[in-house]
Amino acid sequence: YRETAQLLASKFGFACPEQEASSEIRTLSIIGTGVGPGTGLTSAGAEAVKDADLVVGADRMLQIPEAAGKPVLPEYMPTKIFAYLDEHPEYRNIALLVSGDVGFYSAAKSMLAKVDPSEYDVSLHCGISSVQYLCARAGVPWQDVRLISAHAKDANIVGNVRRNSAVFTLLNGSEGVRKMCQQLTEYGFADVRVAVGCDLGYPEEKFLYGIPEEILSSDLGTLCAALIFNPSPDGRNPISIPDSEFIRGDAPMTKSEIRALSVAKLKLCEDSLVYDIGAGTGSVTVEMALTAYNGTVYAVEKEDAAADLIEENKRKFGTPNVEVIRGLAPEAMKDLPAPTHVFIGGSSGNLKDIVACVLEKNPEARIIVNSVTLETISEVLELPQVCAVEQEEVVCINAANSRHLGRYNLMAAQNPVYIAVFRGKSA
Known part of the structure; x- marks a missing residue:
C-alpha cells in the first residue's frame, strides 16, 4: 500500500501522508501456505515468515517449520487479531498465515476488509492452492x-x-x-x-x-x-422448455411462450433469490432455477398434489436449488429470506398482502404478476395505489400454436395472458 501511495504521489505531485509517518507503520504479510503443512509455501512466503517478529494463524498453519521458535498467536478471526495487535504494539512485522492461496476463498479477503492501511503496510504472498x-x-x-x-x-x-x-x-x-x-x-x-x-x-x-x-x-x-x-455439458439458454417435457398431472401450468417472456422480463442474475408464488407444476420454477443456477428458487404452493409435481420436475430437470414451500401465501413466505425477484402466477385472492410481504422483506424487489381474468388484471392495476411499487409495463400475450389436420396446419389459440411488471419504489 505504502509503495503504491508514494508512486501515485510522485506521479501526480501531491503530498503522501504516509511519507511523514512511515516509521510508525507496521508491516503485515498475508501468506498463503498452500496445501498441507506448508507444502505449497513459496520461497518468498517462507522468507516473509522468517523475517516476522509475530506469526499469526490457525493452529494447523502454525506448524510450518518457518514459524518454529517465533512468538505466535493461534487465531484466525480478524477482529480478535487486530485487537491483540492493538494491545501489543511491540510487534512491528507480522506474518498472517492462511491456508491455500490468498486469492481463492481465503481468509485474506476478510482480513483486507478490516485492515487500516494508515497503520499497516500490507503485502500478499500467494501459495499453491488446492x-x-x-x-x-x-x-x-x-x-x-x-x-x-x-x-x-x-x-x-x-x-x-x-x-x-x-x-x-x-x-x-x-x-x-x-x-x-x-x-x-x-x-x-x-x-x-x-x-x-x-x-x-x-x-x-x-x-x-x-x-x-x-x-x-x-x-x-x-x-x-x-x-x-462432464463429457456433455449443456450451456444452452434454458428458457422455453417444451410443455410436453414437464410432468404435469392435474395442476395448472404456465405455457411455454408465456413462461419464456415472464422469466425474461424478470431479468434474473445467476445468483438471484426468487419466489414463485402459486407454483403449480413448477414449470416457471424450473426455468428460473436453471437461469439462476447459483441462486435459490422458493416454490410456494398450497396444493399438496401440485407440490409433489414440483418435487418430481425438480429431480427430472436437475435443479437442487429449488426449495418447495407447502402452504398458502403470504403466510408461507414469512420465514423465507428476502427475495431479489418474485413471480406471482397464482395469489388465491391475496395479491395485495403477498406484494406487501415481499416489499417488507425487500423494498427493491422486482415483481411480475401474470393474470388470465379481467378481474385479476383489475386488481393488479391497483397495486401502485395500495403498495409501494411502480408499474413498468403490462403486456397482453395472445399466442396460438399450430396443429396438423391432414395436410393442413390449423392455429389453436391460447387464452390471452397479461404480464405485469413492477418494481419497488426505492429501486
Whole structure:
C-alpha cells in the first residue's frame, strides 16, 4: 500500500501522508501456505515468515517449520487479531498465515476488509492452492475449470456441472463428498467422472477417481476437494422448455411462450433469490432455477398434489436449488429470506398482502404478476395505489400454436395472458 501511495504521489505531485509517518507503520504479510503443512509455501512466503517478529494463524498453519521458535498467536478471526495487535504494539512485522492461496476463498479477503492501511503496510504472498494441486495431480489444466466452493456455504454443484465440462469445488470434508455424489446420482449425473483429493499435501493424502457411486463407497479423508468431469455439458439458454417435457398431472401450468417472456422480463442474475408464488407444476420454477443456477428458487404452493409435481420436475430437470414451500401465501413466505425477484402466477385472492410481504422483506424487489381474468388484471392495476411499487409495463400475450389436420396446419389459440411488471419504489 505504502509503495503504491508514494508512486501515485510522485506521479501526480501531491503530498503522501504516509511519507511523514512511515516509521510508525507496521508491516503485515498475508501468506498463503498452500496445501498441507506448508507444502505449497513459496520461497518468498517462507522468507516473509522468517523475517516476522509475530506469526499469526490457525493452529494447523502454525506448524510450518518457518514459524518454529517465533512468538505466535493461534487465531484466525480478524477482529480478535487486530485487537491483540492493538494491545501489543511491540510487534512491528507480522506474518498472517492462511491456508491455500490468498486469492481463492481465503481468509485474506476478510482480513483486507478490516485492515487500516494508515497503520499497516500490507503485502500478499500467494501459495499453491488446492485447485492447482488437485488439477496437477489429475493431469488436467485448470484454465477452463469452473471454480466454486461448497465449504461452509451453499453451492449448486449439480447446476454448475450441467453447464461445464469441468468443475472444481471445495467441500465440507467426507460428508460434503458424499452429499455431492448423492446429488449427482439423484439429479441425472450418475455417469460423470469425479476426482476427489483428500488431505492434499499431507502424508495421509488420498486421491480417488470414479463415478459418484464408486466414490460413495470409498474411504475418505478429512480435508476434501473434488474435480467433476462432464463429457456433455449443456450451456444452452434454458428458457422455453417444451410443455410436453414437464410432468404435469392435474395442476395448472404456465405455457411455454408465456413462461419464456415472464422469466425474461424478470431479468434474473445467476445468483438471484426468487419466489414463485402459486407454483403449480413448477414449470416457471424450473426455468428460473436453471437461469439462476447459483441462486435459490422458493416454490410456494398450497396444493399438496401440485407440490409433489414440483418435487418430481425438480429431480427430472436437475435443479437442487429449488426449495418447495407447502402452504398458502403470504403466510408461507414469512420465514423465507428476502427475495431479489418474485413471480406471482397464482395469489388465491391475496395479491395485495403477498406484494406487501415481499416489499417488507425487500423494498427493491422486482415483481411480475401474470393474470388470465379481467378481474385479476383489475386488481393488479391497483397495486401502485395500495403498495409501494411502480408499474413498468403490462403486456397482453395472445399466442396460438399450430396443429396438423391432414395436410393442413390449423392455429389453436391460447387464452390471452397479461404480464405485469413492477418494481419497488426505492429501486
